[in-house]
Amino acid sequence: MVRSRHIRLLLLPVLWSHALESHTKASHRQVVSLVGEDCELPCSVDPGSNVRVLQWSRPDLDHYGYLLFYRHPWVRSHYQHPDYRARVQPKDPGLNHGELSLVLKNVTHNDTGTYECRLLLDNNIGSKTTVYLTVKDVNSWSEEEVSTTRGHLAFPVATLLFLLLMMIMLFIVVLKRRATPPQQDLN
Missing domain, CATH: 2.60.40.10 (Immunoglobulins)
Incomplete structure (x- = not known):
């Protein structure tokens, strides 16, 4: 058993x-x-x-x-x-x-x-x-390997910052359009 x-x-x-x-x-x-x-x-x-x-x-x-x-x-x-x-x-x-x-x-x-x-x-x-x-x-890491390792983060961070900047700009444009009254044509 x-x-x-x-x-x-x-x-x-x-x-x-x-x-x-x-x-x-x-x-x-x-x-x-x-x-x-x-x-x-x-x-x-x-x-x-x-x-x-x-x-x-x-x-x-x-x-x-x-x-x-x-x-x-x-x-x-x-x-x-x-x-x-x-x-x-x-x-x-x-x-x-x-x-x-x-x-x-x-x-x-x-x-x-x-x-x-x-x-x-x-x-x-x-x-x-x-x-x-x-x-x-x-000591065995070459400068290229160190920069490549750091580079793995560089692209996602840059992409995230770019998207954040674009969202802020879009938000500002929307706010300005809402704050500005529409122009009336006097003709």
């Missing part, structure tokens, strides 16, 4: 992985981090979705285990890979609001690699996000 329960517990992640493969949407992300920093591995789902299973894994790990294994309603720490104990946590510990990103603490060069966020929702629709993490030393 006890032996069959252990076998079922060991097979549970394998069975969930198989279930996640069918009806799955996939996306890919690239993350660059510095040695010693905490880094966020992004993964999300529509807010209001009910997540039944969440698996954060690293396919190239030699040993069995997950970075994080959640099966509603708890995180199952006994499935966690030893290298990631006390180094990972969900960005949103309650896994609410569609935020399923994972925070990896104190990254090292050994953390460079591919990570997978697999999830299964109540409606049996699955999703897989592949995240490629590159960990670099502070």
